[in-house]
Each structure stands twice: as C-alpha cells, then as structure tokens.
Amino acid sequence: MDKFHIEQSPSLSGRVRISGAKNAALPIIAAALLPDSPCRLKEIPALNDVKNLARIVECMGAEVEYEESSMTIDPRTLDCFEADPELASQLRASYYILGVMLAREGRACTSLPGGCRIGSRPIDLHLKGFKALGAEVSIEEGCVEVWTENGLTGGDIYLDYPSVGATINIMLAASRAEGKTTIENAAREPEIVDLANFLTVMGAGIKGVGTDVIRIEGVDEMQGVEHEIIPDRIEAGTYIIAGALAGEDVFVENVLDEHLKPLLAKLREMGVELEQDISGVRVARPKKLRSVDVKTFPYPGFPTDLQAQMMVLLTQAESSSVVTETVWEDRFSHVDELNKMGASIQLDDNSALINPSSLKGAEVTAPDLRAGAALMLAGLIADGETMIDEVDHIRRGYENIIEKISGLGGRIKQVRDRKNQVTTA
Template sequence: MDLDKLVIQGGYPFSGSVQVAGAKNAALPVLAASVLGGRRVNLSNVPDVADVHSMLELLHFHGAEKAVLHNGRLSFSTEALSGSETPYDIMRRMRASFLVLAPLVGRFGRARISRPGGCAIGTRPVDFHLQALETLGAKVWLDGGIIEVQAPKGLRGNRITFPSPSVGATHTAMMAAAAASGETEIVNCAREPEIADVAAFLTALGAHIEGAGTHRIRVQGATSWRDVDHTILPDRIEAASYLIAAAMTGGQLEIIGGRLEHLGAALRILEAAGISVFPSDRGLMAERKGILKSVDVTTETFPGFPTDLQAQFMALMCLADGVSTIQERIFDARFMHVPELQRMGADIRQNGSTAIVRGVGQFHGAEVMATDLRASMSLVLAGLVAKGETTIHRVYHLDRGFEDIDGKLRRCGARIERISI
C-alpha cells in the first residue's frame, strides 16, 4: 500500500486555472458495464486515479485486454472475458468493484464474488443490488463473505422499485436490465448526473434507455451489442471541491470543465456561504465575495447537497462567521474527519449524525490522518489556509478519487509536496 504523505505550507495566494478530471463515479460503472457486450470500448476523459486502475485490474483478471490509461484515454476489448470468481484481494480495495456483479450475471448467467471493500464510512448494504437482480429472475446465495448469483435461463425484464434512491443500486439495475430480455421499469431511482452518463454508455452499447436522471427509468434490453466510443462526464465533486478551495484561500480560480447544471443544490448553498460562481468559456469561475457566512446543510441524494462534499464544506464552515449545522443523512459514519479538523483548531461539536460548527477564522498546521477519500480533501483544504505546516498521512485515500491533486494545487500557487515513506 502506498504510504505517501502530503506536506503543505499554508497561507499562500491561490489563483489560476485547474482542469477537472472525468468523474470517478461514472468511470467505474462504465468500466464494469463494458463486460456486457464483449466488444471494443474506447473511452475518453477517464480519471487517472487508483480506483480506476483497480477496476482495470479486475477486468484484466477476468480476461479483458490489458488497457493502458494515457492522457485520459482507454481502449480495450472484453471479447475474451470469462465468468470466473472475482478474488477478495481485488474486491477489498473499493466498493465499486461490486458493480461487476450484474454485468457478469447478464453475460454469463452466473457470478461469484467477495463482498466489497472501500472507505470505512458506515454501513452500505448491498441488499438493493441483490433485490434488483432477483426481481429480474436471478437466484442469490450468501455464504459468509461470498455472494453467488445465478440466472441460467437469462435475466427477464420486470418492474424494480427501490425503497429509497441508491446510486450504486440504480447502476446495477440499469446494467442488469440492459442484458435482460424485454422491458424493465426502474422506479425511485437515483438522479445523479453519473446515472445519465452510464445510461448513455449502455445505450451506445446496444440497450435502449429512457428517463435516466429522473426518478423513473425504462430499459429495453439489448438484442445485439456494438463497439462504443464514449466520453466520461466531468467530476462534479472535484469541481465543487476546487470552488471551495478558491473561497477558503480568497483567490480567484477557473475550473476548466466544471458545469453549473451538475452542482444541484450545492451551487445555492455555496453561493449563500459567500462563493461567487459563474460560467466561463471553459467551465466555471469561482472567488470569495466578502466574508464567509455560516450556512446549515443536510446531505441528500441529487439534486440535494451531496454527501461526497460534506467534509469539504465542513472545512469551509470552520472559517465562516457564525455557527452552522451539518446533518449527514446518507452514511452513518462519515464524520471521521472531525477529530482531524479539531487537531487543526476547528470548533466542532458532534452529536450522532449532526455536527455543530462554530467558525474559528483560522486553522493551524498539524499532523493529521486521512480516514476516507472525501475526508482527505477536507484536510488538504484546511492545510492550504492553515498557519504553518500541515502533514497529511495515508493519502492513498485521496489518490483513489482525486487525479494529480498535489500537481494541480501547485500549479495554482499552493506550497504542497508529496513525500514517499
């Protein structure tokens, strides 16, 4: 495991432009969905992050062509893929590895995988995924840490209704429905932009999908598969994280590739906090307007405020004037960054899934530990404005989802160094 650490000298001017990478949360299900057709897949704007490399390793293990990511481009065939068991050593690295389950069942009629790993941010059951597969005619067996699914006669279209929206389960349902005979209706879907992006890929592959991005999706299963050229949409979480960086440092920043329509309620909340956001020819411009103001936030599914931005927003609120309340309603253990921010001088009181943040106006450099992917970014943001030096350990979490974070920040004027241990 990579044990690099980041050392940041805080308080330096921050300006210029930063290129947003492709969305990890779209790239991973797109790569998983490539299993279905057994055809050639040509992808652009693929983020160069650890999770993508883990997914490529998983596909190669199953027999896909070895793909080399270069300048955001990938080209590979899954024609020679087999349906062998997916080993725990690969599955444990990231939860998104579970997304190969539906495509494997859809193509081979069976799959046997280990339960997934990933960030330790609370209980994220796979029940919705498995129920979707069962609704389409699959049989599911659970044996300790192993999940086996069989559909020897193939998947059949049906009506899938989720008790609550789930991004991962919506991806699973769409991929399974793309391989099923007939039409499938998926109700109470997640509406994130990444859902629509994966639907566009599945449509190019051979399925017919309507309603992606709404609460109700209809999928007509593919009768044949095609080679695909597809461009991954920009990463809205990375874009919003840089919006927050501009506000915290007091700089002006152009976020190349950022899109207003992908920000949802986050745009309104960030503007209420004192961030000016407006479109540019290449994406978005961001800067602070006056003093930062405290704003209450509750995480929700899209278009609500995203849980993946909660830690970064908390770092922002630590510098705001007043007191803010942040409620986490998506994951039950996503406040592990709180004690690390407190080490840097934050005044945060946690009560279950609610955090009360009193603005302190200044962070102080400290040795801190990253606990998950998004928490890592909150510590980087705090380090950029802290008085003195901040050292962030276990940045492999950060590398799972943010492409070339230290390089991008240095090009904007940050004093940040990566040190290999």
C-alpha cells in the same frame, strides 16, 4: 508510508482542469464487457480504483489497453465470470461485475465490496433487483454469487432507498435481460445518466434516466462504441471550495455547473464571488463569509461527498453554522481531525455545529477519501505546517492532486517518514 506536507499558502490563483468522473468511469468500464466488440473510453482518470477495476477485467480475460486518459476494452476474450477476490475486496465498484456478468454469462461471483469506511454498505438492494429479474443468490464466506439457469427476465423493482450502486447494477443486468424492466425510486445522479447514455448508444433501450423511474428494454446484442466520461462534479466542487477558502482568482475548467447547483447556491449565500460560463467556474474568496446551514441529500440535493470540504469553509464564516448528514451514518470522521487543527465543531447525532475558528497546522490522518480532501483544504489556510497520513485515501478520488494544487500556488508536497524526505509525487 507517504504523507502530504502542507504549509499555509498565499492566495490561490490560476486554472485547474477537472478530470473525468471516477464514479462514472467505474460502472462504464464494467459495462464495456456487455457488447460483442471493443469500446474506447475517453477522459478516464488515472486513479487506483480505476486501475484496480481494469485489472479485475483483465483477470477475467478481457483485453485492456490504458494510455494517458483513454482506455480500450475488448470483451471478446472473456473466459471467467469471477472477479479476483483480493482486488475486489479493495474496491466497492467491484460489485458492478455482478450485474454485467449476470447479464452476459448468466453467472457472476465477487467478494463483498471494500472502499471508504463511511458507514455500512449493504448490497441487499442490488440482490433484491437481481432476484426480481430471475436470478438466484448465494453469500458464503464473504463472497457473493449470482446465477440464472434460464436467463434474466425483465421485472418491476422498487428500491427502498435511491441507491446509486443498486440502480446502476440493475440497469447493467436489465440491459440484456428479456423484456422490460422498471426501476422505481431510482437514483438520479449524473453518473447514472452518463452510464445510461453509454448503454443506449451500445443498443440498449433506456428511458426516464435522470428521474426516479427508469425503464429498460433489454436487447440480445450490443455493439462497442467510443464514449467520453463526464467531468467529475465532486473534484470540481472541491476545487471550487478551495477557491472560496483561499482564492484570489481561481478558474475551474471542464465543469458541468448544472451538476453543482446546490453547492453553487450555498456559496452564493455565503457571499462567495462566482462567475459561470460554458467552460467552467471562476471563484474568489470574499472579504467576509456568511454562515449557512447545509443538509445533505441524494442528488439533486447537496452532495454528501462535499460535506466534509464544505465544513472546512464554514469554520471561516462570521458565525456558527449547522451541517446535517442524511445519506451516510458515519460521515463525520473528519471532525476529530479538524478539531486537532483548532476547529470548534460539536457533534449531535447526525448534525454538526461549526463555530468560527482559526485553524493551525497539525499531524492528522485521512480517515476516508472526502475527509482527506477536507484536511488538505484545511492545511492550505492553517497557520503553520500540516502533515496528513493515510493519503492513499485521497489518491483514490483525485487525479494528480499535488500537481493541481501546486499549480494554483498551494504549498504542498509528498513526503516519506517523519524526516520529511521528499519523494516523487
């Protein structure tokens, strides 16, 4: 099994370009099944999750052409309402097939979703939304089936929690339902706004996106369009934190800095040098890092997907900091691994006390995507060598990560087995 081998690196410098957002690309790929003509999607990241969803769509009969960073999807040949069980079980975003095919064909089926192990991922809010639109639901032996005999009808839906996945799935289903749908306490993430823009250009009527109340006017027909995926704010945040950790002069380009306000504000509190312009963010490590407390919240709060990376930066602060996680109940799996590297982090329920520490290289395991990214950042500043196992987690969310970090001067390579035989990245 491949691993990442990282050595303590000199100051990072140079430019790194951010890829299209995975969490926007996935629902938009699913939504491309809704119109009656092909869609061309640009800035599609080359990630396993994206490729798996494309395979699911192909297995359902759609024609998919994927070349470099663009993807063309023709849904006119769809002949199946069921997602491939094996592929679906590996991919949380496979549940978007439910909303899309329910809207398009009146029936859908998929396995319960997979993905990172960061806490329970119930889809009860998704199903609650489908039922409010007139669908029937059945869950048997790990499979979810939804259907409607008389078509979907708009309704009023209140989400008990502003779930990103549920908001997206209800939007997908409601876009071709008869009448108007209102989603209250909706999620507000930029990826939802990107999806709404895509659906609107295809013909759906959507208002209020980016607020906690979204109104959708369903349509009978939609037309395929060309659309460019927004930049990945979590990838951007990860490289900005890397610059704050070890940067001499790092420029992170293709960034929408309005999507990263909570992170940029915290970094400025810490004394990190930041320069923002229309094309990106320039970042450099200060001589001293001040401690700050961080509390994650749904957007527009501090992103839970940057919590682990931020924790690595806080180990280098002058004094102790506290990180509180409010979004996921099992989002501290990186703490044991960081402590193996010499970090001094104590957990208390949903909070972590981070004390200043000098990190040392060690053999560690990436328990999930963002935890793996945090371990990579730690390896760049740790004394000695770090070996990270289970790196497929990291590849799920970061396109060409070895090439990008190496391009900034980071000493990282992909290796196989304990003999450190170098493989092709």
